[in-house]
Amino acid sequence: MTTVHPAGDRPSDGHPTEPKPKRTDPAELAQVKEELVSHMKVLRAFALSLTRNSAQADDLVQDTVLKAWSALDRFETGTNMRAWLFTILRNTYYSDRRKAGRMVEDAEGALVGRLSEKPAHDGRLQMTDLRTALAKLPVEQREVLTLIGVLQYSYEEAADVCGVKVGTIKSRLARGRLALAERMGLEPDETLDMTDAATRSVVNGNGSGLA
Amino acid sequence: MPHKREKRTAAVQIDESLRRVFEEDAEEELPPRLLNLLNQLDQIDAPEVMPAPQRSDGETAQ
Numbered sequence: 629m630t631t632v633h634p635a636g637d638r639p640s641d642g643h644p645t646e647p648k649p650k651r652t653d654p655a656e657l658a659q660v661k662e663e664l665v666s667h668m669k670v671l672r673a674f675a676l677s678l679t680r681n682s683a684q685a686d687d688l689v690q691d692t693v694l695k696a697w698s699a700l701d702r703f704e705t706g707t708n709m710r711a712w713l714f715t716i717l718r719n720t721y722y723s724d725r726r727k728a729g730r731m732v733e734d735a736e737g738a739l740v741g742r743l744s745e746k747p748a749h750d751g752r753l754q755m756t757d758l759r760t761a762l763a764k765l766p767v768e769q770r771e772v773l774t775l776i777g778v779l780q781y782s783y784e785e786a787a788d789v790c791g792v793k794v795g796t797i798k799s800r801l802a803r804g805r806l807a808l809a810e811r812m813g814l815e816p817d818e819t820l821d822m823t824d825a826a827t828r829s830v831v832n833g834n835g836s837g838l839a
Numbered sequence: 840m841p842h843k844r845e846k847r848t849a850a851v852q853i854d855e856s857l858r859r860v861f862e863e864d865a866e867e868e869l870p871p872r873l874l875n876l877l878n879q880l881d882q883i884d885a886p887e888v889m890p891a892p893q894r895s896d897g898e899t900a901q
Contacts, residue, residue, distance in 0.1 A: 657881075665877055672873070673865035686870055693873075697880055755863070758856050777854035778861045805853055 660700060660709075664693070667710045674714055677774040678721050680763040688724075692717040715789065718771075761811035769804035772797055 671692065675685035695716050696703070703712055762770060768790075775781040775789060776797070787794045869877075 661877075661880055664880075668869055668873065668877065669865045669867070672867070672869065673861050676864045677861060682870075686873060689873060690876055693876060693880070694883070697883060755856070755860060758860060762857075762860065773854075773857055774861065777857045805850060808853055809849070 663709050664696065667713055670710065671713050671717060674774065675717055677770055678767055688717055688721055691720050695720065757812055761808050764811065765804055765807055769800045772800040773804045776801055
């Protein structure tokens with residue numbers, strides 16, 4: 629079973645200003661490659677969490693691996709490679725979206741073909757329903773749900789990764805949970821852990837319009 | 840306070856379900872083209888000197 633670990637030390641922007649000389653030691657290269665390979669499945673899961681589409685996710689992982697491999701001189705040995713890869717993947721995803729001018733994604737996507745038949749363990753949140761509900765969320769909300777709910781980033785860390793304010797992260801998280809709760813047929817009041825007035829006001833529709 | 844605990848439980852329940860979805864995805868086998876890419880990494884020095892593999896949408900990976 630693949631274990632999802634918290635991100636640990638957090639990513640920089642993935643693009644340090646002063647590249648070091650390229651790695652030429654075959655043993656070191658092999659070690660770095662081995663570590664890169666070890667992150668591939670989780671990297672693909674992160675890509676799926678953004679795209680909800682297998683083909684797009686595979687494209688994204690492929691591009692990320694190529695970029696990472698060609699930029700190994702920028703990776704600091706001993707730091708968190710997973711976080712570095714996530715940052716490259718995320719930047720690539722949003723860059724591709726901007727280039728394509730595609731701000732509305734195919735929410736129905738390929739998820740239909742990926743629906744799990746496994747029974748839910750908790751009896752309430754059916755996995756198939758959850759996947760469908762997730763696919764309908766704006767990617768910005770899915771991303772925050774993944775960073776905080778799955779990968780256990782703090783609000784501040786998620787804000788740093790996403791390049792937005794902490795309040796925006798909180799509102800995206802609250803909206804994402806609220807939407808999931810509604811689409812799962814849960815009482816919204818039971819599913820939101822409102823932490824501050826700003827978040828409440830946003831979710832209640834009288835906030836400052838944070839996405 | 841039971842009411843507050845119920846709220847937290849629901850939020851945690853959603854997060855746990857999200858983690859299951861993520862872990863389920865992370866347990867999938869890698870598709871052949873990604874495995875091939877990993878196998879060929881040693882031959883790739885830099886993207887600008889090697890033709891990049893084709894993407895599923897027909898574009899060339901940058």
